[in-house]
Amino acid sequence: MSVSIVQYYGSQQSKCGYCAGTNCSLSHGMHAYRLDCQDYQDLIDRGWRRCGKYCYKLRNQETCCPCYTIKCDGLEFKLSKSHKRILRRMNRFLRDGKRESKPEAGDMKGDGDLDDATGASEVTASEPQPQLPDKSPVVINVEQVASLARAQKKTPIKQAAAPPAEPPTLGSNKSAAPISNTPRKKAKQMRLERRQAKLGDTASTSTKSLSQEKSLRDFLSSDSETNKHQLKIVLVESSDTQRTCADAVIELYRKYQITIHNDNPARLTLASMQRFLVNSPLKNEKPNDGPEMGYGSFHQQYWLDDKLIAVGVIDILPGCVSSVYFFYDPDYSFLSLGTYGSLREIDLLQSLAEKVPALKYYYMGFYIHSCPKMRYKGKLSASYLLCPETYEWIPLTDAIRSKLDEHKYQRLNPNADAKDVNEFLMEHLDEVMLLVDAKSCATYKQYVQRCGPDPDADTMIEYSKLVGKDCARRMLYVNTS
Template sequence: MVKMAGNNSYTIVEYFGGDDGYRCGYCKNDKGNFSHGMWSHTMTVQDYQDLIDRGWRRSGKYVYKPTLKKTCCPQYAIRCHALKFQPSKSHKKVLKKMTKFISKGELPEGQEHGDPMDSVCEGPREPMKVCPSELKCAAGTDVGRDKAESLPATEAQKESTVPPPASSQASQKDPVCVLSDSKAPKPGDGADPSRPPCRKAKDLRKERRLHKEQTRQHEVSLIKPTPTYTNQPKPLEDFFSESLADDASHRLEVRLVRSSPPSTQFKASFDASYQVYKLYQMAIHKDPPDKPSESQFRRFLCDSPLEAEFSPDGPEVGYGSFHQQYWLDGNIVAVGVIDILPTCVSSVYLYYHPDFAALSLGSYSALREIAFTRQLQKQSPKLSFYYLGFYIHSCPKMRYKGQYRPSDLLCPETYTWVPIERCTGLLDNSRYARFNQDPDAGDNRALKDVGRALVLHRRTVMPYVTYSGKRKGASDEKEVQQYASLVGQHCAERILLYRS
């Protein structure tokens, strides 16, 4: 379990429901896009990890879950097994194109725009229900907890609180090392019972001669041919190192800067990064000049509810939200917005300077982020997946995400990951599909008791059953029931749902 930013750090959300339809950025349907949404004032990385593993996704501080049975273009969560990934022929073509550009300065002719990109989810602006003092107190150590909250733990909670078996430092560093409780004998106590009995020198010499003779007689059969690696697939990382020659025409540098809370490097490069975003939105998404405003840029791609968190067994850079900036000859040409979470790197958005569209920067940045995930996994073994956001099978131009193999799609009913090869055939026949074909499989984190859902009311954390007993006026149980069923029992018992 990841250690939270503070001992009593909570995720605090306001739920919006999902009855209204909005314009779809993929098929352009004016009111065909349906999703449930909530505003997250603050969120721990573990809570967000659990939410995206239930089909949620963030755009700025707005966290939404597409209503797959109702929306015009169903969006299924997709992840790539970064450690097992091998670039395809088309991926290698993109990598070689970039290498050629950096080394020789040759920009491909034509105006190909590479992969189609995700559209920004137009979530609502920040609601003003929650008083800042309530946020501060709920995020800190002085938050109150209602006495009636002390309910017996569920079976799922009991299981999750069992500590892992302790392992020695020696066994972690050296898998061959085996610790034993047996003690070495003292001088004069006789032979060490843990070691084999002594043998005569004459017998040892005889055995060595015999072994030498056998080796000489069977020399040909014993010598194994030196393995050749000509047929071994080239590691992804090697493609990036090829473009680092001293005499290269261009210099490409990738910098990771924390965007929330904003680091010094992020602040220093903010204006340059925003200008690239503005050009990208106008050229690629055909936005009018006044739409990609600085406030919109901050709201969707800079603001994040995720707390900056660090863990002894986590990556050195920590968890949270970052911008991965691509600097070409001292200028920003592309930016990948990413979240680093306990088990994955999650891609949020990518924007680039339209003058370099021919370099297929959408594909190139995804390959870079897969390599980055592999790098982080060496520091944090659990962090082994690369999440590409949503896969949209009903929109042919958005199927490119399925080319990063091996990859899985999230089953919308059981919330288990299923290899994409077993899913695409189902989606050919129907826009909505259950991927897990086991009829007995269900959601193991399904809501069982809405009364256990935590709420934040008047600066006090309490279970919903306590709050509903105090509440005056119309019941809000239907809304809370819907929210809790979408986030699941585990998250409902950890996340604070704001109640006025």
């Protein structure tokens, strides 16, 4: 069991990367020394998101651009026409090596397409990095503290419940009508019956064609050794810095950030990339009932022959694959690599769900309806938004979009009586776990009995409400008072 250790920073204020307003992006922040993968799953299901080891949650009712956590049901996901065009274009390029001209922007904005014509092609890469607070985290020995916590209290990790098995879908069981020797029918009636039979044959043919429609796996399995180019996707643990920080990776990252996001080259150092995309608080965990590679943070490296052309940074958690960032070689923009990468990540999710049924969701970061260029995330089929008050998932429908058109902040959950089932109440205060110092951890009740009233109590209560009662009971809150 991995023990989560966090230091809460409180309210943060910074420049907004969506509307470019000054000091109008409002959030809560904390530094995560270590996060158990189930704890992080629970945190993102409460609107938290990580950037390196920094975790933040937008204050949606106050901030300039409310951000709603968005996910897609990977098992219900359906390819759109534009997705199929992108997949066919990639397959033709691999087969023949011909660079087709990139479609017009209008063509890229088809139903369900994650548009990359504006330079915001990847599912999450256009999200700006949050401005990290000046306050530095307290220096602690993570392994020593984790060992101490495990010895003091063993808390079972809550596993995401597997969904009930769905009954198989039954196909048509109609048989052909028997030949009848009844008296002859009138000519008009016979013509009508022939017409109905013809229409029935057409519907049957249409149904058959639909059942034979190519799946995402079919498109991605069309690679051949006779292709002019070979595309290989390699999954690497983030902690394997010899591969995740190789020269090819940092060169690709710099090229992407400069070309696509117009970043200052002087700031694009190996250290800054590590802080943003390589360093992770998630410790790789490999339970017996989990996926083969385990849970944790990974890089998917896209190698075209011997050239690195894209990298997808992802977290694999007990209930999802969470897309952290995606960057690619701008020279290959004609392949719509941002959208292609998201489809590859959904394919990874679908393959993992075959062994771990609960791992069936694809998290795309934040959906920002008030920022038109960020609405593309809502074009994936079977998408859901997280209600910022009840933390229940609500299908992203046209009705929800209309509500967000009226006012940029919405509760989303239509049930006025619904409440947060993981709400932290004052009656749970005594059970909050604290890291008192490098040598001891205790519940809040034990701490007060030993040390007296805590001057940091209000901040700790705010933190507990934001992470929910389950995480407040499991994670170690670094007490800096």
